[in-house]
Amino acid sequence: MRMNPLVTEVLVGLTRRGKAQLDALGLVLLQAVVVFLWWPKDRLAQMLENQHGPHTLTAVVMAVGVTTAYFALRAGAEQILLPGQHGLRDWTLATPLGLGRILRGYVLGQLVHSLHLLALSSPLLLMAFTVSGGEWDALGWCMAATLVQALFYRLCGAITHLTIGQHHAETVFAVRAILVVVYVPVGLLAPVASHVAFTSRALGESVAAQPAFAAVPDHLVFLAAYAGLSLLAALAVHRLLARARRRMADRHDGAGVGEAVAP
């Protein structure tokens, strides 16, 4: 099976030094601050008296969710590119690859990138996990939700980039606006589709009174919702890319395609 060139590019990019790595390090730093702030201050006896455990894991997972989504949004808007990585428009306009393959590689590359970010966060997550008393399956669901959510935001970022273009200020504004506007109202109006609420349900005390698998339908709703939204976003990206390629073809009559990027 041939490796998708977009995935190869992500894998290679992850091993190189660059600004994207420093951005990722910034996110880990932010998560470390959250760990430190939410580290249990009470003694065990006080926890038992208050009848709730430390919220460290919940806080860190929420932080991982937000930061990964923000990172994915910026990466989608091509504000963050791995060393040697090319933009989606470049792949579309400068290579003869099919749009389907490009999109598949883009999605897989995003998943690989998110997994890399989770790997960087894993010591922090495990620190919080040991003291908070969460369950492995609940943590697994939360990580799956983080990945799916990040994919959706990556595609949203891509749509932003494909519609706004290279205008830096507008892109920066749009990226932050999307994050705030989608993250906050969703948490308030549709908690079932909010990563914060999802994490709170999965790792918080309220659901823990029930067996972990009792909350599975909620988890599935979240994953299905974001998978569906990602599918819609992918269709939108596909349409935008097709339009861009059509325009390019109209303009240059197909000449020069495939020369900009070495596969």
Added chain:
Amino acid sequence: MVANGDRVSGNCRCGRQAVCGVQSRRQRLGAVLLLLALLCAPPRAMAADAVDIAAVVGFSDTFRPGHWTPLTVTVTNRGGALSGELEVQVTADDVLRGRPLVTSHRRDLELHRDSRKSLQFTVLPQGLSHPLVIRVRSGERELARAEVDLRTRFASERLLLVLSRNADLDFLNDSSVEGLRVLYPHPELLPVHWRGYDAVAAIVLRGVSLERLSPSQFDALHKWIAQGGILAVSGGADYALLRSPRLAALLPATPLGMTRIDAAALQQAFSAALDVSRPVHVNRLGAVRGRVRLRAGATALIVERALGLGRVLYLAFDVAGYPFDRWQGMRGLWLDTLRLPPPTMASPRVAESAFQGPLAALIRAEATYFPAYSTAFLFLILYLGLLLASEAIPVRGTRRRWPAPVARWAAPLLFAPAAWLLFGPAAFPRGATAAAVALIEPFPDSGYARLGLELGVYTNRSGALRLEYHGAEPVLYPPRQAQREGKVEDWVFGGGSRPFIETLDRRRYVLHALEGEDVIAFHLDASVHDETMGPRLVLDNASGRTLEDSWLVFDGYAYELGSIAAGARFERRLTRRTHGVEVGKTSWWQVLRPSAVASAQMLAPAQIMLERRSKAMGENGYPGAGHALLIGYTASPLQPAGASAGWPRREGALVAFRVAAIPGDALANKTGTEPVERDDGELENPVPPRLRGTAGDSAAQ
């Protein structure tokens, strides 16, 4: 079959072979499924019908709400061999939370084909509105179910049990507030746990041998008497029954034969109204080790013996025979003889939050901390530093490809397991913990002790929480404070050879607490003699347990005794000036100080327990005037076992033995309870019979 099917489809009149073939296959599939269903369904239905449940609640199917009661469940299996579980659900209303509160009692159940088994539970039905639900289950499958309607089976009065074939004591029935309900239970259905007698005021025994009881039933009866029960035994012509080992061990005297009492002497002893025209034969008693409460001339008629906190009465005459069967004064005689204590309300407890009790104090004393801030900070700094270094420091010799990914992922690969180990097993183990605080109060002259228990389980991860234990067999119930606050959880109590408790609340970092009580074998003899210079203590520790950091508190002074080894017997003169620490009558327990690791943890819980006892004693104080108190720490009688044996545990037990001081230089060889009045009846003080394998013996072993 397939070939045949094809042939049939080929002969189809419609000529549409493919469609007919599909229909035929579907029909065959349907037939097979139907056959399978028919094969499977009857055994299930038959299994359900083959198991019968019969239940007897309380005594003679009568119980008293709000009191522990025995529930005998008989399961009959007419089908194949059965291996499953018998469950009894007791439901109460939790008014504060507006939901039913379910307590389940479970036992393993194995029944061969065409067999029957009776299992007894000790349950606490709080009200009448919910039936008892009894289920037989095998795995997730319910094989049989029965509901016991409590509304038709209750009595609001205290119970008087009469174990006799033909005695009629119905004249003692009284429906007033302090009344009595006389019941005639079958001896074989007597409780197997002493707490099953909770609603019982007294037991009358006539013409029935205790040898018929199972060992656990007799043990339960013995313990019940030791903790305050009253047993009255009627004499009669068949006095050989009273010489059987079990009764002989309990009775305050030994029947030696029959003796004749003339009518005048009887009327003088009882009442002139006693209609007696001819002499009456009563038991001739010897080896009296109690107090003669009624006599006719030189013949003892009623002898009483204290056994622990309870009493055993021996009526030397047949209470249901001539002339007592027709005497109107019999009711008065019974009430005078039994001297039933007034009905007790639930013991008042000073309102305290769940986290002011000894259990919480024990957990607090354990000082379990989360990994320190500084450790977490250092770890985070190291990790971030390494990440930054891997980014900033260029990898030399870049011709090879592998150093780059290694440098990139080395930090998380190293630090992830390090985080797990450092903050997990090394500094903060995950899992469940059991905590138990016990107060052991030996009963005088009995070889038994009351065990008051506070038991808690908690975990730092979510999930099922089930504690298996051994040692004591306490009845367990939610703390009263939790009941008042409406914070009672649903519990499952497992009985049998592997008792367990299981909370259905799966939350982590929640202390699931229970209170419990039991009567355990604990043979500690002590006498304290109040002498001029200070007390003289004579002690025999046959409890089989070492008492650590022991103190004797007496007359405003506390005397440190140190460790008292199991099996130790000693006599020690304690002088106020040299050995005593002057303490107040109240709050003297603050003099206790830790001298060992175990007692360091137990100090605060012990002080709370002693303070509680002091409050319960009221103005008299604790131990009270004329009494000494021997206290010491020992190992908890209840220990995690089975799957829970490896749990971390916080535990401690305090022995508190309240001893009546003997004034002056009296004999030092007796337990310091009420001085025993020796009335020899007709015999010269032989060694009283002692039952083999009683609690005292087993404890001494």
